[in-house]
Amino acid sequence: MTNTWQARSLDLERFADAAGQLSLHTPLAELVRVSSACDAGAVTGHVCDWSLSGETRGSDSRRQVWLRLQAGISLPQHCQRCLEPMSVDLTVDRWFRCVADEATALAEDDGCEEDLLVLSAEFNALELLEDELLMALPLIISHGDCQPPSSPALGDDLPHPFAALAGLKKPRL
Numbered sequence: 179m180t181n182t183w184q185a186r187s188l189d190l191e192r193f194a195d196a197a198g199q200l201s202l203h204t205p206l207a208e209l210v211r212v213s214s215a216c217d218a219g220a221v222t223g224h225v226c227d228w229s230l231s232g233e234t235r236g237s238d239s240r241r242q243v244w245l246r247l248q249a250g251i252s253l254p255q256h257c258q259r260c261l262e263p264m265s266v267d268l269t270v271d272r273w274f275r276c277v278a279d280e281a282t283a284l285a286e287d288d289g290c291e292e293d294l295l296v297l298s299a300e301f302n303a304l305e306l307l308e309d310e311l312l313m314a315l316p317l318i319i320s321h322g323d324c325q326p327p328s329s330p331a332l333g334d335d336l337p338h339p340f341a342a343l344a345g346l347k348k349p350r351l
């Protein structure tokens with residue numbers, strides 16, 4: 179039996195039972211939430227290479243369903259210090275343990291180290307991919323060894339604090 183797995187509608191339990199593997203190449207433009215966090219003019223041409231693997235661990239009543247997400251992409255960003263364009267390479271490699279429902283996930287979340295997913299027969303792995311990429315994106319994006327732009331013109335546009343003071347210091351006649 180051949181399985182054609184659909185990343186947007188994945189039966190997690192069947193995928194794990196079959197030790198499913200899925201390799202995908204998704205244009206950044208299709209990852210709407212991630213691309214909206216990027217330099218809009220430079221999204222075209224960027225592709226996310228990612229893969230999913232499923233496996234079961236344990237047996238019978240202790241059987242667990244696990245999903246692994248691996249992804250790599252280079253995102254067009256701007257350096258927050260020098261304001262020049264730069265690319266930020268992100269990689270994700272995470273395992274998730276699947277639980278029966280939301281209540282179980284909430285109950286077990288504090289007591290375990292792994293990330294939990296709620297089992298679904300129509301799991302949207304693109305949502306998960308986008309969540310993980312956004313979480314992997316650093317809060318501060320900078321080259322690390324660059325200088326802020328020196329722009330004398332910028333200074334001239336700002337109101338000069340002493341100009342106002344000078345106006346107050348009119349000679350008293």
Ligand SMILES: [Zn+2]
Pocket residue numbers: 257258259260261262320321322324325
């Ligand atoms: Zn920079």
